[in-house]
Amino acid sequence: EPEVTQTPSHQVTQMGQEVILRCVPISNHLYFYWYRQILGQKVEFLVSFYNNEISEKSEIFDDQFSVERPDGSNFTLKIRSTKLEDSAMYFCASRGGEGPDTQYFGPGTRLTVL
Amino acid sequence: AQKVTQAQTEISVVEKEDVTLDCVYETRDTTYYLFWYKQPPSGELVFLIRRNSFDEQNEISGRYSWNFQKSTSSFNFTITASQVVDSAVYFCALSEGGSNYKLTFGKGTLLTVNP
Numbered sequence: 720e721p722e723v724t725q726t727p728s729h730q731v732t733q734m735g736q737e738v739i740l741r742c743v744p745i746s747n748h749l750y751f752y753w754y755r756q757i758l759g760q761k762v763e764f765l766v767s768f769y770n771n772e773i774s775e776k777s778e779i780f781d782d783q784f785s786v787e788r789p790d791g792s793n794f795t796l797k798i799r800s801t802k803l804e805d806s807a808m809y810f811c812a813s814r815g816g817e818g819p820d821t822q823y824f825g826p827g828t829r830l831t832v833l
Numbered sequence: 834a835q836k837v838t839q840a841q842t843e844i845s846v847v848e849k850e851d852v853t854l855d856c857v858y859e860t861r862d863t864t865y866y867l868f869w870y871k872q873p874p875s876g877e878l879v880f881l882i883r884r885n886s887f888d889e890q891n892e893i894s895g896r897y898s899w900n901f902q903k904s905t906s907s908f909n910f911t912i913t914a915s916q917v918v919d920s921a922v923y924f925c926a927l928s929e930g931g932s933n934y935k936l937t938f939g940k941g942t943l944l945t946v947n948p
Contacts, residue, residue: 752935762878762924762938775933810878814934821868822936824878 721745723825725811731831732801740796740828742811751794752812752822753786755779762810768794801832835860837927839939846915847947854910854942856925862886867901867908868926868936878924884908915946 724743732738744751753765766776768786783799794813798805808829812822836859846852858867869881882892884901892899896913912919922943926936 750934754936761940762926762936764935764937767933767935769933775935808876812936820934821880821883822934823880824870826877829876 723811723813723823725809725825725828727828728826729829729831731833734803734832735800738798738801738830740798740809740811740830742794742796742825743792744794744811744813745815745823746792748813748815748823750774750814750816750820751786751788752814753796754810754812754824755807756810756827757807765796765809798830801830803832806830806832835862835865835927835929835937837925837937837939839923839925839942841942842940843943843945845945845947848917849914850946851911851913852915852944852946854912854923854925854944856908856910856939858906858908858925858927860927860929862929864930866928866934868928869899869908869910870924870926870938872922872924872941874921881910912944915944917946917948920944920946 726741751768754762756762764777766780766786767774785797787795808827810827811825814820814822838857865886867884871879871881889901898911900909922941924941925939928934928936
């Protein structure tokens with residue numbers, strides 16, 4: 720069964736460093752998302768991406784965040800200068816086509832900023 | 834604006850008990866979609882069910898059942914004869930077509946099933 724994959728599973732970084740979180744969505748999916756979950760809290764929407772551009776972003780997704788689909792398979796989230804409060808689990812999700820297809824989530828990357 | 838409320842923060846039951854997880858939602862759209870996801874201790878988000886706003890039929894899948902009531906804006910989830918493996922955080926979520934179908938999650942309910 721196709722699945723969304725994410726690497727690394729755990730990333731530890733120093734405050735102020737740049738990190739790139741990687742995702743490989745399900746191969747025939749067209750819509751991609753990033754969400755984050757601060758420990759013990761709810762899952763929050765960050766950004767949606769379609770046709771090589773951001774379709775919507777939340778207030779959390781400020782100028783230090785960016786997303787990219789550098790090739791036909793990867794979907795990345797970059798945090799330019801990490802802060803302590805960026806420590807969270809980051810989930811990538813993808814869905815197939817037009818309409819409300821189910822979003823399938825990757826296993827997440829746990830980001831720890833020291 | 835869309836909003837999902839899961840009033841139960843934690844529930845603890847003994848194995849084989851039935852348990853219902855509550856979910857109340859708010860939306861201005863007439864067309865919307867409701868979801869339940871399971872987050873076991875390992876941390877991944879596992880899709881359980883999707884329901885469309887125009888389909889109020891309740892659904893049963895094995896020990897799981899869902900009760901969708903538009904009149905009360907609720908989408909409750911019942912586990913019958915709970916098992917220890919059901920222990921997880923359960924999230925209810927809502928999406929609207931006009932918002933790129935992004936998911937708005939509730940805060941989740943931590944279900945602990947004790948042997």
